[in-house]
Amino acid sequence: MRLKDKVVIVTGGSSGIGRAIATLFAREGARVAIGDVSEAVLEGGVPTREIIAEQGGTARFHHCDVSVWHDVDALVTRTVAEFGRLDVMVNNAAIRGEGRKLHETTEADWDRVMAVNAKGAFFGCKRAVQQFLTQEVIDEARGRIVNISSQHGMVASPGKLAYGTGKAAVAYMTRQIAVDYAKDYIICNAVAPGRILTGRPAGPGTDAMEYSIMRTPMPRLGRPMDVAQAALFLASAEASFVTGHNLMVDGGWMAF
Template identity: 65%
Template sequence: MRLKDRTAIVTGAASGIGKAIALRFAEEGAHVIVADLTDMPREGGDKTLDLIRSAGGSAEFVELDVASWDSVDAAVGFSVSRYGALDIIVNNAAIGVSKALLETSEEEWDRVMGVNAKGVFFGCKRAVQQMLTQPARDGVRGRIVNISSQHGMIRSPHDLAYGTGKAAVVYMTRQIAGDYAKDGIVCNAVAPGKILTGKTGPAIDPDILAYSEARTPWPRLGLPSDVANAVLFLASDEATYITGENLMIDGGWMAN
């Protein structure tokens, strides 16, 4: 019960990696705000909220558009009014268009950056505003975990907007960690490699899978639970004297 009675917002928590994080947090005793545009999992299956509650966990669903300040503000306000504080936020929601520079329209660029960069900016800003009002526990007022990507450090093949947005997440994580460490705000990121979330389409294109398998030393590709375990560690009190880090969860991809 590493997160017992802690309140955590997880954005993009209806599906994939966000769903795994929300479920893992609930297993460890957190009050989880399942925040997403819809509560329907993109990959199918049971809803995150239903799974948490059926297992005896504590959770609420909040409809959230991370690209809207008013929506983010309302989600944080709900969390505080419902549970009394905001201890953790996981900025996970992200999108991509799978297009190279010359094929990416201005509208597509703005949409991806609105979620992947501005959405994380809004989530971090509103969380820090709230956390600064809270008393410190062992020197910590709150923890932020951003979901970046290996493609925040290296080329994202034929997906310029996605990679650029994730690079912004890596930078924001370091900036916020340094600026607010003295105030007891912990800010880290987790950078997944190729994670098999159950999505269809480009995510499981045979060429993409073959490329990922060839680049990954570990003898399998990643699972949402791999990312969730790392996020849990950074969100817990076990992660002491760690801030501004971008933890790779990639089976050795970046080492290869």
């Protein structure tokens, strides 16, 4: 129960990595607010909120498009109104876009990916910090931010210019926020997943899978719970002296 009675928001918590984070945090005692554009699970199955309730946890769902400030503001405001404070903000919501090289990337696709992956993280961090600054210090923090970045924010993402650039922005924001607000007892870290198998239907072709297997030294690819467990550490009091860190959960991808 490392998050007993903590209040947590997870954006993009309906599916994939966000779903794993929300369910794990709830099992660790957190009251979880899920912000997503839909409760539908992209991999199929029962909505995350219902899974948490069945396991005896507390969860709420709020419709939230993270690229819209009003939605993010409302998500935090409603969560604090119900539970009294916000302890952890997990900025997980992201999209991949069309996955094109520079000369093929359209302005519309660039804007769409950056609106969710970069601006969405900016909105989530900003609104969380605004709330954190009004709160007292508990467990050596007014609040903690856990951003979900990617190894593709640090090395090239072949054919995915917009996606990689957006994730690089998340990694930079994590460092800057950590430094700017350390003296305010606000902690900000990120988890950088490698290739994670979410159970979603595979897209056309196998090149991306073969590339991921080739780049990952460990004999398997990642699972959503691998990322969730790393996020749990950064969200807990165990990581009270860790800030500005981009924790790689990649099976050795970045060491290769």
